[in-house]
Amino acid sequence: MPYLTGEFECKLDAKGRMMIPTGLKKQLPEADDEGLVINRGLEKYLVIYTKTEWDKKLDELSKLNEYDRNAVKFVRYFTAGATTLMPDAAGRVNLPKNLTDYAGITGEVVLNCMLNKVELWDKAAHQQMINDEPENFAELAEQVMANKGRANNE
Template sequence: MNSITGTYECKVDAKGRLMLPTSLKKQFKSLEDGFVLKRSVFQPCLELYPMKEWNEMMLKVNKLNRFVKKNNDFIRRFTAGVKTIEVDSAGRLLIPKDLLVFSKIEKDIVMSSAINIVEIWDKGLYESAIDNATDDFADLAEEVMGNLFENGDGIS
């Protein structure tokens, strides 16, 4: 999978189930492979990894030397709350209770593409995060992307 595109507003039912938007489902090569759902490292949201993407991430993590304390601490925190989940016959994902609590998801959510994964946010927290980042985004974009095309083979 190269990338996932789109931002979708959805609802979670009382049992923590959410219906995957049709246009998002079409972007996944296979729903049968399942997904991994985990806490985000930097934000109060969840990250939905297609299983192929998760396996590629785990190949990188598995290269870390577990006899280095920082590596071991990172692995523990990175994998905290990780759950394997599947799409049910009705096209829904079940968000486990502990991950609902972590992300403060109650009903209205936003599913937002983040290159090869999907972030799942409480709608209010998502809007707040986007609003708070507006002032700094121009500086951030320049810092992160500003030197990307120095070799002359890109666009600017």
């Protein structure tokens, strides 16, 4: 799957449905046939995966030791609430209330493409996250990325 690109603002309707923005829908051609999977993020946001990407996550999780309590706990929390989203004829998906409650989503949302998944944030929480950017982003980049290419070049 090619990497996803873009940031999109949307509104939920009174029934909790969200129109998938055209620019994102073009990047997700398999969504109409296979659906998407939505779940909790590692913080107070939601994550949308293609079915193919979700299955890759499940494959990773299936390799964890089922007798390791932390692994079991992680799998339990990571998969709890995962729901398949099938776009309707109008291109809308119905977001599960338990997940929107978890993420504090009330109406306006931001869809933030992150490589092979889409983060779905409450608009105010997304703005707060952006405002909390590290004072020295270059330092963070160095810590995370400095040795990234070195192992491949040696």
